[in-house]
Amino acid sequence: MPYVMVQIPKTPAPAQRSVPTSADVARLAGVSRATVSYVLNNTSAVRISEPTRRRVHEAAEELGYVPHAAARSLRAGHSRMVLMPAPAIPVGSLYSRFINELQQALGRLDYTVVQYGSPGPAGDDAARAWAELRPVAVLVPGSGLGPQGVALLRRSGARAVVTLGPEAVRGAHALLMDHAAVGRAAGAHLYARGRRRIGVVVPEEPGLEVFSRPRLDGVRRSLRGTGATVTELPLAYEEEAAAALAARWRDLGLDGVFAYNDEYAALLLRALQDEGVAVPGDTALIGADDLMVGRLLRPRLSTVHIELPSGRDLAELVDRAVREPGAALERREVLGAAVVARDSS
């Protein structure tokens, strides 16, 4: 558990000794603690005169008193925090842009995105750790959270749980992102180009399976019943590994290859060229994610462009779900995949 219990110290530690409390503010302002709480929490339920408000704000300022978000959320029942588990692996530029856009959009709606660090507990244990922060909404990319985890989050006050992944989870809103669609598009494209012996580059780096497995499965599904073959090609993201793969290319006898994404495709393209394999003459090559690198290489890389939900749409879904926690659960397919045919296939 990341929230390990800390023994309550017998004497307060130096750093805490001078933490000002709302009682200090009340004393300095000459009002009750309840009044301090009403003023600083901006409660509209109680009428408080402007001069009193001002006195409380000035006293808080003078003492450097900071209200405790935790205490606030204990009182209010929830916060404006949208919790997301932080990715367990270094993120690619596509995901980084998506997170960024989402943060901006939620920020405009007065939410704050908090990315909860990994490595942490997994599955429903993770849900328990997240619940301890009392987020108002939880956004979970990937799979792993089960219905029990969702129920626990709802019970502890999260008004909305939204998953982004291949399958819906009971009790949660679901933005369905089926990466098999990426593989299906790539497989169909290579087949349409007359390729029948298809390789699929699968990254060896741990953590990427959640995307790479469905992409591979998608290629398989798109070629089922056609007589075309699919060969899995594990590849580490290193020049040496790519050179080793390219060195046995002629033995593999592949005439088409789908690489996990444009970075792996670029790595393989360079290695194939160094080995004298003509692309697309000998082997057609297509990547995915439509990254800039694909446009800088020659031949220009064909790719599968991926449409993710816009940060703004997602932020609005979260906000709607928070405001109406009892409304019907949303289920939406959000991942679009479209081939951008350039010169490598």
Next chain:
Amino acid sequence: MPYVMVQIPKTPAPAQRSVPTSADVARLAGVSRATVSYVLNNTSAVRISEPTRRRVHEAAEELGYVPHAAARSLRAGHSRMVLMPAPAIPVGSLYSRFINELQQALGRLDYTVVQYGSPGPAGDDAARAWAELRPVAVLVPGSGLGPQGVALLRRSGARAVVTLGPEAVRGAHALLMDHAAVGRAAGAHLYARGRRRIGVVVPEEPGLEVFSRPRLDGVRRSLRGTGATVTELPLAYEEEAAAALAARWRDLGLDGVFAYNDEYAALLLRALQDEGVAVPGDTALIGADDLMVGRLLRPRLSTVHIELPSGRDLAELVDRAVREPGAALERREVLGAAVVARDSS
């Protein structure tokens, strides 16, 4: 303020109605609330029999009671949360790897990294928002946090504040990362290669100034007094923008160029080649960050390799600072910059 006050609802919202409390656990287990608190917080100050402990745990389990991290940290004075502001711009692969390594390392020491979302308040207002979550330590990359913000964080219970940036801030540990060193290394390299009319590519994308300005200044400083000229070249990360810059390359009359990083260098290299400018014959080119893309292009890109502090070292510094909040502040230069000369310069 990201923690916007939420009006306390007159009747509890549906999602909150059934949130189990420690009082429910106490009732079911047949013990006092204090006992529940002692058991679930694992307090060693009070002796509680094993059967009682078990009864409390079973009751909590049955009810699905989740302790409130906030309430815990109110009691304990602090949490195991290390707060970092999330970057306001999509992160590059270098930074993404760094954050990931840091998360892993802090996780092994039982801390949880929480990335606090932007856009949020800036400067010392940001510190106030962070303080509301009562982190045990705060790690602030970039500049912006002032001594008042540091003091506020310390007052609200953060045992350590660590900045990663160009300058130390009073009251905080400082890991000094001077990106001017990157520009100095690049400038000196181009000068040593006999280049005297040096261009510096500066990204037009907002948010990167915190790195790009010192890199440009570093080039200027390395060439001061040599008679070499420095020309600033603003560039958006788009093929069209690079083509437009390359089209006026001969008018610019530059014989050397340092691009902000390898991504911008790759973009410019391709545009220069399309324009018939020989690299390094007409213009020597060097990038920075030592990204894979630089090794995939021909000629292979020269680059400035950057050494960031290891996640493990940084995690240990945070842990030391948390355990001894009164110890002397650390100041350390952590950014190393070394030229990797390949074929483009």
